[in-house]
Amino acid sequence: MLDSFEREQASRQVFETGRVEYIVAHAMVRNALANELGVDPHDFRFTRGKYGKPIALLGRTTVAISFNLSHTKGMVVVGIAAKNTDLGVDVENRLRKIDLSIANHYFAPPELSWIMAQATSNQTSAFMSLWTLKEAFIKATGKGLSQELNQFWFTNPFITPIRINFGADMQESNSLWSFEQRMLLDKYYISIGWRGLGQVNWIEIPD
Ligand SMILES: CC(C)(COP(=O)(O)OP(=O)(O)OC[C@H]1O[C@@H](n2cnc3c(N)ncnc32)[C@H](O)[C@@H]1OP(=O)(O)O)[C@@H](O)C(=O)NCCC(=O)NCCS
Known part of the structure; x- marks a missing residue:
């Protein structure tokens, strides 16, 4: 194929x-x-x-x-x-070992505060939840990592609908963006973001 x-x-x-x-x-x-x-x-x-x-x-x-x-x-x-x-879509394993000190490099201040407000044992998982949303956005626009990651942020991904926020330099309106997130097999965060309304029809295909 x-x-x-x-x-x-x-x-x-x-x-x-x-x-x-x-x-x-x-x-x-x-x-x-x-x-x-x-x-x-x-x-x-x-x-x-x-x-x-x-x-x-x-x-x-x-x-x-x-x-x-x-x-x-x-x-x-x-x-x-x-x-x-x-x-844009992104999937990450929330149990993956990461050095949380890299969070400063990837996240905007409100996101860092939210991660640090979680119980220590949940912080890596919180990192991955936010990270998949950020990747879904930069993959939706197609800019990938050429997009500065602290110019947009998510406040609390566990509250739906998930809202994105844009810094003053971004030529974007947050009301035009939609995001959904799911966890599969208790370890994979999957995020999807799109410019527009509507909702996701999730289809799971077992291996
Ligand atoms: C594309 C990018 C944004 C995501 O890559 P990734 O998370 O490593 O990989 P994913 O599996 O989610 O996505 C890869 C796919 O996205 C697609 N893709 C590539 N560039 C893209 C872009 N600019 N916009 C949207 N989609 C893109 C491709 O289909 C690619 O798969 P393929 O090479 O098999 O065709 C990449 O620029 C990147 O390097 N991300 C950083 C990863 C990182 O630093 N992680 C550490 C923190 S946990």
């Missing part, structure tokens, strides 16, 4: 688990797009935006579906939405 570029990327993964996750993620994207558009999953080719966000093409035409993907050890997430929806 994958093209030669994808097969080469998959073969470059050092560990077999990474190779499997890469293949599954890219096959899921192709399948999801093919199901929506009624074409063969192999028909798509992919190009990338200015900061690396993948864009699907059929022939020379950008497909009428937006998508984004994320993979981490043991979990793959694919999001699809109507054409021209800025959409």
Whole structure:
């Protein structure tokens, strides 16, 4: 189902688990797009935006579906939405070992305060909850890490609807953005963000 570029990327993964996750993620994207558009999953080719966000093409035409993907050890997430929806997804293992001192580098002051207000044993999990939301946003805009991470922040991701806040330098309106977050298998935080209204139809596919 994958093209030669994808097969080469998959073969470059050092560990077999990474190779499997890469293949599954890219096959899921192709399948999801093919199901929506009624074409063969192999028909798509992919190009990338200015900061690396993948864009699907059929022939020379950008497909009428937006998508984004994320993979981490043991979990793959694919999001699809109507054409021209800025959409980003991210998944992280909340039990992953991290040095919490790096939080200063990634989070805005209100986010740091919220993480530090959690019980010590929950702080890594809180970090990951916020981190997946921040990644969902920078992947939705497509800017990735070229976006300064302290220019936007989430106050409390456990209160729904989850709201994003923008610093004065951001040309964004928070009322135009929606976010949802779920935890799967008691360890994966999955966040999805999109510019627009509506809600997520979550579909879980067991391995
Ligand atoms: C794209 C980025 C924002 C997210 O990467 P990531 O969290 O490592 O990886 P994810 O699995 O969530 O996403 C990777 C996928 O996003 C997509 N992607 C790549 N660049 C993108 C961009 N600019 N915008 C949206 N999506 C992008 C690709 O499909 C990529 O998968 P592929 O290479 O298999 O095609 C990347 O710039 C990055 O490096 N993030 C920082 C990770 C980090 O520092 N983590 C430490 C804190 S816990």
